[in-house]
Amino acid sequence: MKKRLDDLIDVLSLSNDERSARTALLTFAQQCGFERFAYMNVRSGDTEAFTNYPQEWQEIYFANDYQKVDPVITAAKRLLKPFYWSASPLRWTASPEERRFYEHARQFGIVSGLSMPIRIEFGRIAVLTLASHLPDFKVDGMIDDIRATTATALVHATLKVSDPSTMKKPQVSLTVREKECLNWAALGKSMSLTADILGIKKNTVRYYLDAAKRKLGAYNTMNAVYLATRLGLV
Structure with missing residues (x-):
């Protein structure tokens, strides 16, 4: 895992656009055995996502304000260090809103994963998540906190500069x-x-x-x- 994080850091240090960042993240996810990746920039109602999750799931996620009940986001804010998560053992003891979230996510092959959060500017957090359709999937080897933090920080910096057109934002309508x-x-x-x-x-x-x-x-x-x-x- 350390070598894969090092490789991601090296590639991201040379990336300056949306396409190269997407390719780097997809390659990293697949090398680690995951199918999906998601970068989220979060604070309260102001949440953005850059991901290869199915488009339908992205629309459902924001339409239902799932960023407010997503247990992964909640844990990321609390822990601020890499952690594994799984919907399988938790969803039956979760709140009705969380169970609804888990069930929806499962329909799109998002069952377990690894998340690497960091604190960024103005009280926001950035989270890099790798997701699998398998229950309780984990990569071989320990997760190096410093490397994980560096990788997430580079994803954040790259996307902040490139301002990708595919960055998904919640739909808010004001009168x-x-x-x-x-x-x-x-x-x-x-x-x-x-x-x-x-x-x-x-x-x-x-x-x-x-x-x-x-x-x-x-x-x-x-x-x-x-x-x-x-x-x-x-």
Whole structure:
């Protein structure tokens, strides 16, 4: 496993586009005995994925907000080091939402895997996952934490620079009023001033901002502005 991680690190250090990154990750996954790979960049409602998972599963994943209940993402945030996971022994003791997630994932051949998370900028985490259709599949040899961290960091850096067009993002739709209120908030306007500008009540502005925060998974208004801007919504 150390040699495979070293090879991935070497290849990624020379990669500067989406195609080379995808080829490197697929080769690495297959050499380790896995069929699928997924890179995820995660924080709250702002989640992106670069993967060879089936397109239908990607659409289901984000349509159902599975990033919020995905046990792999939950464990990645808690552990911040490489770990194996398997749906087989866990799904019967999981919550109804997690069981639904496991059952859906199984339908697309995602049953067990290896995940390598790191902390990145502004409280986000990046996770490189290899997935198998086999229960409890593990690679030969120990996982070197430093090599795994370096590999995930290089995947993150490569994709950040190349900004791949295939990076899957959750679909969030804001109303015109929600966008207007966020735009005025971004300019530093209070709810009272925004209400005067738009000719509506302060409580109505609060309603639109709260709705936007809920849709975006934001913890306050400024975070909602950031997430909406990142998703190209405002």
